[in-house]
Amino acid sequence: MDSDDLAMLYRGPFPQDFYRVLHGRVHHEFRMRRAWRKRDMRGIIRSPYYLLGILKSDLQLHRFTSTQSADLTIR
Numbered sequence: 222m223d224s225d226d227l228a229m230l231y232r233g234p235f236p237q238d239f240y241r242v243l244h245g246r247v248h249h250e251f252r253m254r255r256a257w258r259k260r261d262m263r264g265i266i267r268s269p270y271y272l273l274g275i276l277k278s279d280l281q282l283h284r285f286t287s288t289q290s291a292d293l294t295i296r
Contacts (some may be wrong), residue, residue, distance in 0.1 A: 239285040246278035 229237050251273035254263020 235285055235289055239282065242278050242281045242285070245273060246282065249274035249278065 229240065233240065249271045252264060253268055253275070255261070256268065256271075
């Protein structure tokens, strides 16, 4: 079973896609930190991939949060 198949357990302040992006971002950061901490050569080689994933998800999260804060100020 893939985690994309699971429904949200509660209704949060952000859309469901925000939490999916956040999940991916946390996993990219975790994998990169673990690779460097354990000196795992395969993981270290994949660090650029993890960094790109972190940057991409950060941009997406920023877009969600700026949209959310704009929605809150309109109300």
